[in-house]
Amino acid sequence: MNRFSIWTYAFILMVLSIGLIYSLPNLYPAKPAIQIAYTDSGKSADQILLNQVQDILEDQSIGVESVGLKDNNIIAKFNSFDDQLAGKAALQNTLLDRAIVALNLEPSTPQWLRDIGGGPLKLGLDLSGGVHFLLEVDIDSALDNRLESLLNEYRKKFRDDRINVESSRKEGKELLFSFASDEDYNKALRMFNEDNITPLGTPFYDLKPNSVRNLVEVAYSQNAIKEIRDYAVGQNLMTLRNRVNELGVSEPIVQRQGSSRIVVELPGVQDTTAAKKIIGKTANLEFRLEAASTTSRLRKEEFDFQDERMGSAFLEKNIIVAGERVTNASSGFDESGFAQVNITLDMQGGRAMQKATNGNIGRRLGVLFVEQKNKSVLIQDAEGNDVIEQTSYIEKEIISLATVQAVLGTAFRITGVGSPQEASELALLLRAGALAAPMKFVEERTVGPSLGKENIELGVRSIIIGLLSVIAFMLFYYRWFGFAANIALFANVVLITGFMSLLGATLTLPGIAGIVLTIGMAVDANVLIFSRIREELKEGKDPQTAIQEGFSRAFVTIVDANVTTLIASIVLYAIGTGPVKGFAITLSIGILTSMFTAILGTRAIINLMYGNKNIKELRV
Amino acid sequence: MNFNIPFMSYRRFATIGSLVLLIMSIGSLSFKGLNLGLDFSGGTLIEVSYAEAADLVDIRDLMTNNGFDDFQVVNFGSNSDVLIKVADKNGNSQLGDVIYKFLLDADPSTELKRIEFVGPQIGSELRDQGGLGMLVALGMILLYVAFRFQYKFALGAVAALAHDVVIILGLFSLLSWDFDLTVLAALLAVIGYSLNDTIVVSDRIRENFRGERGFEPDEIVNRSINQTLSRTLITSLTTLLVLFALFFFGGDMIRGFSQALIIGVLVGTYSSIYVVANMLLGLSITQDDLAIPEPEGAEFDDMP
Numbered sequence: 001m002n003r004f005s006i007w008t009y010a011f012i013l014m015v016l017s018i019g020l021i022y023s024l025p026n027l028y029p030a031k032p033a034i035q036i037a038y039t040d041s042g043k044s045a046d047q048i049l050l051n052q053v054q055d056i057l058e059d060q061s062i063g064v065e066s067v068g069l070k071d072n073n074i075i076a077k078f079n080s081f082d083d084q085l086a087g088k089a090a091l092q093n094t095l096l097d098r099a100i101v102a103l104n105l106e107p108s109t110p111q112w113l114r115d116i117g118g119g120p121l122k123l124g125l126d127l128s129g130g131v132h133f134l135l136e137v138d139i140d141s142a143l144d145n146r147l148e149s150l151l152n153e154y155r156k157k158f159r160d161d162r163i164n165v166e167s168s169r170k171e172g173k174e175l176l177f178s179f180a181s182d183e184d185y186n187k188a189l190r191m192f193n194e195d196n197i198t199p200l201g202t203p204f205y206d207l208k209p210n211s212v213r214n215l216v217e218v219a220y221s222q223n224a225i226k227e228i229r230d231y232a233v234g235q236n237l238m239t240l241r242n243r244v245n246e247l248g249v250s251e252p253i254v255q256r257q258g259s260s261r262i263v264v265e266l267p268g269v270q271d272t273t274a275a276k277k278i279i280g281k282t283a284n285l286e287f288r289l290e291a292a293s294t295t296s297r298l299r300k301e302e303f304d305f306q307d308e309r310m311g312s313a314f315l316e317k318n319i320i321v322a323g324e325r326v327t328n329a330s331s332g333f334d335e336s337g338f339a340q341v342n343i344t345l346d347m348q349g350g351r352a353m354q355k356a357t358n359g360n361i362g363r364r365l366g367v368l369f370v371e372q373k374n375k376s377v378l379i380q381d382a383e384g385n386d387v388i389e390q391t392s393y394i395e396k397e398i399i400s401l402a403t404v405q406a407v408l409g410t411a412f413r414i415t416g417v418g419s420p421q422e423a424s425e426l427a428l429l430l431r432a433g434a435l436a437a438p439m440k441f442v443e444e445r446t447v448g449p450s451l452g453k454e455n456i457e458l459g460v461r462s463i464i465i466g467l468l469s470v471i472a473f474m475l476f477y478y479r480w481f482g483f484a485a486n487i488a489l490f491a492n493v494v495l496i497t498g499f500m501s502l503l504g505a506t507l508t509l510p511g512i513a514g515i516v517l518t519i520g521m522a523v524d525a526n527v528l529i530f531s532r533i534r535e536e537l538k539e540g541k542d543p544q545t546a547i548q549e550g551f552s553r554a555f556v557t558i559v560d561a562n563v564t565t566l567i568a569s570i571v572l573y574a575i576g577t578g579p580v581k582g583f584a585i586t587l588s589i590g591i592l593t594s595m596f597t598a599i600l601g602t603r604a605i606i607n608l609m610y611g612n613k614n615i616k617e618l619r620v
Numbered sequence: 621m622n623f624n625i626p627f628m629s630y631r632r633f634a635t636i637g638s639l640v641l642l643i644m645s646i647g648s649l650s651f652k653g654l655n656l657g658l659d660f661s662g663g664t665l666i667e668v669s670y671a672e673a674a675d676l677v678d679i680r681d682l683m684t685n686n687g688f689d690d691f692q693v694v695n696f697g698s699n700s701d702v703l704i705k706v707a708d709k710n711g712n713s714q715l716g717d718v719i720y721k722f723l724l725d726a727d728p729s730t731e732l733k734r735i736e737f738v739g740p741q742i743g744s745e746l747r748d749q750g751g752l753g754m755l756v757a758l759g760m761i762l763l764y765v766a767f768r769f770q771y772k773f774a775l776g777a778v779a780a781l782a783h784d785v786v787i788i789l790g791l792f793s794l795l796s797w798d799f800d801l802t803v804l805a806a807l808l809a810v811i812g813y814s815l816n817d818t819i820v821v822s823d824r825i826r827e828n829f830r831g832e833r834g835f836e837p838d839e840i841v842n843r844s845i846n847q848t849l850s851r852t853l854i855t856s857l858t859t860l861l862v863l864f865a866l867f868f869f870g871g872d873m874i875r876g877f878s879q880a881l882i883i884g885v886l887v888g889t890y891s892s893i894y895v896v897a898n899m900l901l902g903l904s905i906t907q908d909d910l911a912i913p914e915p916e917g918a919e920f921d922d923m924p
Contacts, residue, residue, distance in 0.1 A: 126873070134739075134742065136739075136741075276717070440711070440713075441713035441737065441739070442711065442713075442738075442739035442741060442742050443737060443738050443739055443742045444713050444716070444735065444736065444737040445734070445735070445736045445737070446716070446732070446734055446735040446736070447733070447734045448731065448732045448733045448734060450669070450731060450733065451667070451733040451734055454871065455871060455873065458869060458870050458871035459870065459871075461869045462862075462865045462866045462868075462869040462870040465865040465869055466861065466862035466865035466866065467862075469861045469862070469865060470858050470861055470862060473857070473858060473861065474858075477854070509871075509873055509874055510802050510805055510874065510877065512870075513802075513866055513870065513874050513877055513878070514809075516862045516863075516865065516866050516870075517809060517859070517862065517863070517866075517881070519862050520858050520859035520860075520861060520862035520863065521813065521816070521855070521858075521859055523855070523858050524816065524851075524855040524858075524859075527851050527854045527855050527858075528820065528851055531848075531850055531851045531854075535847070556823065557819065557820055557823045557824075560768055560819045560823060561815070561816040561819040561820055562816075563764065564761050564764060564765070564812065564815045564816070564819060565812035565813070565815065565816055567757065567760050567761055567764060568757050568761070568808050568809070568811045568812035568815070569808070569809075569812060571753050571756050571757040571760065571808065572753070572757075572805060572808045572809075574753065574756075575749045575750060575752070575753035576801070576805065577746070577801070579801070579802070580801050580802065580804070580805045583802075583805045583809075584805075587809065587812075
């Protein structure tokens with residue numbers, strides 16, 4: 001009685017060894033490293049760069065453990081943090097702008113573990129240090145932009161089709177068109193309805209025709225708004241990824257959250273202000289033709305030049321192409337040695353540019369630089385105190401206004417962009433992409449590297465102290481049964497670490513608290529079983545039957561109790577953010593592994609100790 | 621250990637005790653409210669560390685001179701660590717950087733430990749989400765317990781959980797402890813823990829009701845509680861052991877979390893003894909409630 005088949009033991013051993021193997025990588029400390037990549041994101045690191053890095057480090061006699069290629073980057077590992085910093089300075093001073101040099105921590109997991117997909121636990125920002133940003137995409141302004149260009153599009157269409165428009169304007173979230181005659185009105189309405197047929201059958205516009213007053217109100221349908229939102233968020237997401245890549249952070253996270261938010265996490269970033277400046281740069285470009293002097297005031301806008309000495313100029317309201325159509329940009333020099341920026345547009349952008357410049361050779365094309373800025377103003381509150389109020393506003397300035405020499409397509413160049421330095425900055429900004437809609441920071445958490453390290457130490461210390469005190473108590477109170485429970489408890493901690501590493505779950509400070517809590521609660525199942533066995537013994541059952549009954553009768557209770565806790569932790573996962581999600585993950589994994597170790601694991605040990613033996617007396 | 625404590629004879633005192641605690645908690649919550657942490661209130665928080673003990677008065681002066689009016693400056697953990705909290709100003713996310721800059725100018729040894737900014741919109745969303753999550757968790761647990769046991773047990777379990785949660789919230793309000801996301805997490809963990817206890821006791825009550833005929837309900841409930849008492853106490857003890865380890869050695873960032881859980885374990889242990897049993901007896905549970913259901917359809921035979 002009380003024996004498991006060989007297969008059950010084999011199963012338990014198998015699960016335990018998987019847990020053990022995958023928790024092993026956590027024993028190898030991460031090494032200080034430097035990550036080097038070409039500034040041009042289209043170019044992967046190669047042997048040439050690798051040799052250069054090696055030479056530079058050798059020249060300065062900086063001790064390096066290894067230098068190698070890894071996913072488009074070069075990784076140099078060092079034995080000390082001092083060497084790492086010295087290495088960074090040396091590389092940066094020599095490679096300058098050609099490469100992005102970033103500090104990094106490289107796991108030193110042995111190759112055989114990496115081959116089977118092993119790796120250390122990912123650390124949350126509260127443990128690794130770094131920055132977390134939550135940005136909200138301003139959908140309203142994306143919609144405004146779209147409506148504005150839609151208005152221009154229809155004005156042009158009506159002109160081409162000789163439909164007489166009495167007035168056309170944008171009012172709030174809709175466009176108002178009024179027509180001179182019934183005939184114009186009907187023609188226009190037919191045009192709107194034709195445009196509104198989409199392949200999926202879901203209308204793109206909500207049309208409100210008024211045949212009495214010959215008026216048509218056009219607004220985007222819910223569907224269209226969703227599409228525009230998805231597009232704007234998707235575009236911004238891509239732009240942010242590019243910008244983050246330019247920062248050279250290892251393992252950054254850039255993800256959409258909810259309908260219009262984006263999370264950016266940069267582990268290990270130390271200069272947070274610089275990171276924020278680049279992430280938060282809400283710059284965009286607009287290409288517009290210069291307005292002719294005869295153009296109506298309603299169709300043109302006046303902008304200042306970025307270079308104040310040049311005054312201002314009038315541009316058409318119609319935007320030909322905006323920055324999100326730019327696929328590549330580089331700086332260079334023209335024939336006479338002045339700085340220029342070479343721009344490549346995508347197909348759609350190229351077509352629009354071609355259409356706009358065709359027939360407009362000789363006119364001037366303006367490039368507008370659009371930037372969201374914050375302004376502080378001193379105002380007085382209700383009590384008459386001076387308070388500083390921050391408002392954000394959009395600034396648009398002309399950076400270049402040059403004559404169109406030929407019909408432009410997907411590739412063209414802008415001249416007159418100032419110094420070579422300015423040209424290269426503009427190219428970088430264009431390359432990293434533009435935002436489809438402005439964004440603002442709605443949440444930000446920065447954890448300094450010292451606090452992260454401190455949190456790990458404190459967390460590990462409380463796990464060890466908690467574990468030791470529970471182990472001591474169980475040994476004292478339950479003797480040999482307590483010993484069995486302790487082995488199960490230990491196995492549980494190994495399993496939690498192993499499975500979290502295997503699943504790629506992130507460990508946070510509350511996550512560590514979750515492990516500590518699991519240690520305290522995991523013995524509950526054993527306590528339940530042992531109390532049952534005691535009761536059975538008291539009722540006069542023989543030891544073997546008591547063990548058998550104790551386990552089987554406590555089983556239902558344990559499952560019920562754990563399922564309910566699991567429900568609570570799933571809800572926690574659903575509502576929580578960042579660190580709290582980490583707590584929910586460790587708690588859920590802990591519940592599952594503790595059921596395995598406390599029921600099956602303890603049983604196996606007790607079976608090994610007492611199974612099939614003739615025991616007269618059992619002390620529990 | 622064998623227990624034979626007549627718990628149920630004291631149940632009136634327990635009821636009065638619970639009611640007093642609940643009324644105090646609800647009173648404090650409605651008049652004083654919770655001291656909401658940054659996660660829920662929105663605003664900016666900055667933690668810095670100095671080489672020596674920090675002069676809080678100097679830092680306060682520095683803040684005032686730089687145009688801040690609604691702020692708190694306190695020591696955090698040790699006297700060389702300082703925590704500054706600033707109320708939200710129209711969602712301005714730059715305040716933390718601004719403050720760190722002038723602190724650094726005043727004393728170059730200032731080391732930045734963390735900056736947190738939570739916009740007002742996020743704060744209120746997290747508040748709503750937290751409250752909603754709590755209700756969803758309670759609702760789902762109610763369903764599970766009703767499905768596995770019986771609705772009277774479910775009501776008892778949820779009453780016990782609500783009892784625990786309200787008392788912890790009340791204590792946090794009364795003592796003006798910061799209520800942030802980690803405390804909310806602790807609260808949900810308390811729900812899980814307290815439920816653990818409740819289920820174990822309920823399970824035994826059900827077993828005893830089914831097993832033995834001819835006893836008064838309060839006698840059976842009392843015996844069930846005594847039978848599970850040693851387990852209840854041992855589990856509470858081991859959990860408290862690790863929580864105290866966390867409280868003393870886990871650092872300041874999760875102190876609120878361990879505080880909430882320590883109180884939760886104490887209150888939860890009490891509630892699984894008294895609140896559930898009281899509810900069951902109050903709803904006059906009988907042996908018929910727990911009889912294993914007969915196959916349906918046998919007695920409904922009213923077809924013409």
